[in-house]
Amino acid sequence: MTVIEIDGMTKSYRGNQVLNGVSLTVERGEIFGIAGPNGAGKTTTVECASGLRERDGGVLRVLGLDPRADRRRLLPRIGVQLQEAALPDAIKVGEALKLYASFYDAPADWRALMEEWGLAERRRISYSSLSGGWKQRLFIALALVGNPEVVFLDELTTGLDPSARRMTWSLIRDIRDRGVTVVLVTHFMDEAEALCDRIAIVDHGRVVTHGTPGELIAQAHTDSLEDAYFALTGGQAA
Ligand SMILES: Nc1ncnc2c1ncn2[C@@H]1O[C@H](COP(=O)(O)OP(=O)(O)OP(=O)(O)O)[C@@H](O)[C@H]1O
Numbered sequence: 560m561t562v563i564e565i566d567g568m569t570k571s572y573r574g575n576q577v578l579n580g581v582s583l584t585v586e587r588g589e590i591f592g593i594a595g596p597n598g599a600g601k602t603t604t605v606e607c608a609s610g611l612r613e614r615d616g617g618v619l620r621v622l623g624l625d626p627r628a629d630r631r632r633l634l635p636r637i638g639v640q641l642q643e644a645a646l647p648d649a650i651k652v653g654e655a656l657k658l659y660a661s662f663y664d665a666p667a668d669w670r671a672l673m674e675e676w677g678l679a680e681r682r683r684i685s686y687s688s689l690s691g692g693w694k695q696r697l698f699i700a701l702a703l704v705g706n707p708e709v710v711f712l713d714e715l716t717t718g719l720d721p722s723a724r725r726m727t728w729s730l731i732r733d734i735r736d737r738g739v740t741v742v743l744v745t746h747f748m749d750e751a752e753a754l755c756d757r758i759a760i761v762d763h764g765r766v767v768t769h770g771t772p773g774e775l776i777a778q779a780h781t782d783s784l785e786d787a788y789f790a791l792t793g794g795q796a797a
Pocket residue numbers: 572573577595596597598599600601602603604
């Protein structure tokens with residue numbers, strides 16, 4: 560079943576067109592990666608799909624709803640973790656989860672979520688005292704507190720050390736294994752290859768290609784997804 564349908568989506572910021580007809584579909588229960596060079600339009604695509612920004616044109620449906628026109632109906636059904644997300648320094652882990660749960664009519668049990676994600680022993684620790692890996696773990700838990708059907712995760716592992724990245728990967732697989740659809744913006748091709756069922760490579764505001772990691776490698780006649788990425792984006796660094 561198609562959970563996200565985007566066809567010919569366009570978006571400009573003050574006359575600067577950054578989405579030039581993005582088209583992609585995301586199926587229920589998959590981890591769908593969005594990769595591409597800096598400024599390609601990945602975050603803008605995710606912000607439009609999660610109702611945070613309004614597209615200029617094109618078709619956009621998430622769970623059958625228009626993210627802007629049907630925002631109130633859609634928001635309780637999605638979870639969003641955005642690049643450069645932050646919380647007040649002094650808020651404690653437990654307080655943040657409780658606060659986010661209060662935003663929803665039918666939230667997950669935030670205490671159970673805190674246990675499941677290993678945050679219970681840190682419940683009284685303030686946000687500013689958490690390491691990068693634990694902050695990310697908290698953001699994932701916050702994105703799940705509304706019991707979403709779809710979660711959008713934007714550059715979740717940027718800045719994490721290798722072990723925190725691996726830990727985060729396993730958490731993302733756990734989310735998918737619970738039946739939640741995951742849309743993951745990433746700069747890391749090893750991450751995309753390890754985690755994603757399918758990937759769209761975005762460049763200059765368009766999807767230049769999409770497919771499973773194996774399909775993209777075969778298409779580019781390379782040995783790895785990273786090499787395929789360079790071949791398919793004309794050699795620009797991610
Ligand atoms: N609020 C904004 N106002 C004006 N321009 C913006 C705004 N947000 C993004 N842009 C521009 O739109 C383009 C696409 O940005 P976007 O953040 O979607 O790209 P991205 O692929 O996510 O990049 P990155 O990998 O660097 O995060 C960039 O040129 C960016 O400078």
